[in-house]
Amino acid sequence: MEDPQATRPPRRSVRDWAADGALFLFAVLFGLAEFGDGSLPGVLGGADVVAGVLGCAGVWVRRRWPVGFALVVTLLSAFSATVSGAAVVGMFTVAVHRPARVTAAIGALGLLLVPPYAVIHYDDQSFVVVVTLLAGAIYLAAIGWGLSIRNRRQLLQSLRLRAERADEEARLRAEQAQLRAREQLAREMHDVLGHRLSLLSVHAGALEFRPDAPAEEVARAAGVIRQSAHQALQDLREVIGVLRAPVGELPSPRLADLPELVAESRRAGMRVEVAVEVAEDTVPGAAARTVYRIVQEGLTNARKHAPGAGVAVTVDGGPGAGLTVEVRNSRPDGPPGAGQVRGQGLVGLAERAALTGGRLEYGRTADGGFRVAAWLPWPA
Structure with missing residues (x-):
């Protein structure tokens, strides 16, 4: 029988709570800024707000389902302005917790959905190229930051494993010398x-x-x-x-x-x-x-x-x-x-x-x- 303790995610530390709070605040402020620039009328506007609320709330569970969270908010970013901040957070989360090929796939999907977003929110079609370039720069910055954190964690993990291996080898050498x-x-x-x-x-x-x-x-x-x-x-x-x-x-x-x-x-x-x-x-x-x-x-x-x-x-x-x-x-x-x-x-x-x-x-x-x-x- 599977131990329920083994499948339970690790408990958040104070640092994790602070990081999640900062990213949640970023997602809210970024979404509000985007919503103010290009809000949608009627039912689409209401759907935009609902998507933004769900996306920002999802920031608190992004550690448990990083790919699922990123995929949902990226798809919603095709029409929702208020979820755009959560989409950036999703890109960052996938870059930190998943391999580079998964990150590249989510990033490519996000870039492909920028033109439909620009067409829906802006009457001037010349904005499509500008918005696409700007969104691409923001996504790449978030992905680059996440990859740097992932690489740093992997380096620290390898150093920790190397130190543990060195301690184990020293213990074995001492036992062999004693033998x-x-x-x-x-x-x-x-x-x-x-x-x-x-x-x-x-x-x-x-x-x-x-x-x-x-x-x-x-x-x-x-x-x-x-x-x-x-x-x-x-x-x-x-x-x-x-x-x-x-x-x-x-x-x-x-x-x-x-x-x-x-x-x-x-x-x-x-x-x-x-x-x-x-x-x-x-x-x-x-x-x-x-x-x-x-x-x-x-x-x-x-x-x-x-x-x-x-x-x-x-x-x-x-x-x-x-x-x-x-x-x-x-x-x-x-x-x-x-x-x-x-x-x-x-x-x-x-x-x-x-x-x-x-x-x-x-x-x-x-x-x-x-x-x-x-x-x-x-x-x-």
């Missing part, structure tokens, strides 16, 4: 906590499966668990602490932090060989962070999925040639970690590498191991 920040934060939490928790899992598993281990080994494993848990809490606190900070302020590991990362894995019982063939202080910051995260994820996955396997880490490259990093683990000594499945870590690493302009690939090797390799750009 990117959250995604990067999620990747950081995955990389940081995944590594720490995998260390906890390894040592806790050792205590579970060797309850009769010597006290020194139990104490050492418990110490590693305590230290890893403490470090995990510190890392989590650091990541959460920058939750509302700009993306550039997220924790930024360096290539120089690789030795400590490898040492933690070795303390967990992993056999890790590292070959870093680049100077740590020359690698660009974004590439260094990506290398660190790739090595971290590779060691974490090897610890979870290939227990007892040896791991080889290689970092090489140079300016202009790019930076290559590879983490390769051999075939595990025993069965893969029970219940362990690969999650989104490698997918996130591939996205991280792509964001820096590089690429990452991973998969099983011919000897049953697993390999993660990446190439990252290093400007010359």
Whole structure:
């Protein structure tokens, strides 16, 4: 069912009432002036006055039916002098509210009806040309004024729409930036906590499966668990602490932090060989962070999925040639970690590498191991 509020015309403002009042007064005064110059006798005179009254009254409804109002008063202007002011208002109204082709049609009709009006009201036929030219000038002035108002309104409307569109685009950009920040934060939490928790899992598993281990080994494993848990809490606190900070302020590991990362894995019982063939202080910051995260994820996955396997880490490259990093683990000594499945870590690493302009690939090797390799750009 149609909402009656939707079809109701907008309520007039004070400015609209003032404009309608001024146009009504113009229509009355203009019609009276024309009626005084060429009034008609008898019944035609009475009809002229009635047409003028109806035309002037119609000024108050011209906003709702601009074309209908203009068409009626223009047709009446073929004989009525008192409606001529309303006809001018009708031309102006159509020019403001309707397209130019409609305005041109109403204006052409008005000009065609001027000669019959001149013949009816003036005995001297030489007045026909003069009246036609004068009426044409008045109509064109009213139409030109209306078109200028219409164009100004359209310009203001386009500027308003452009401003609204700009606000919407700014809002979308802010949402996208926030989404990117959250995604990067999620990747950081995955990389940081995944590594720490995998260390906890390894040592806790050792205590579970060797309850009769010597006290020194139990104490050492418990110490590693305590230290890893403490470090995990510190890392989590650091990541959460920058939750509302700009993306550039997220924790930024360096290539120089690789030795400590490898040492933690070795303390967990992993056999890790590292070959870093680049100077740590020359690698660009974004590439260094990506290398660190790739090595971290590779060691974490090897610890979870290939227990007892040896791991080889290689970092090489140079300016202009790019930076290559590879983490390769051999075939595990025993069965893969029970219940362990690969999650989104490698997918996130591939996205991280792509964001820096590089690429990452991973998969099983011919000897049953697993390999993660990446190439990252290093400007010359």
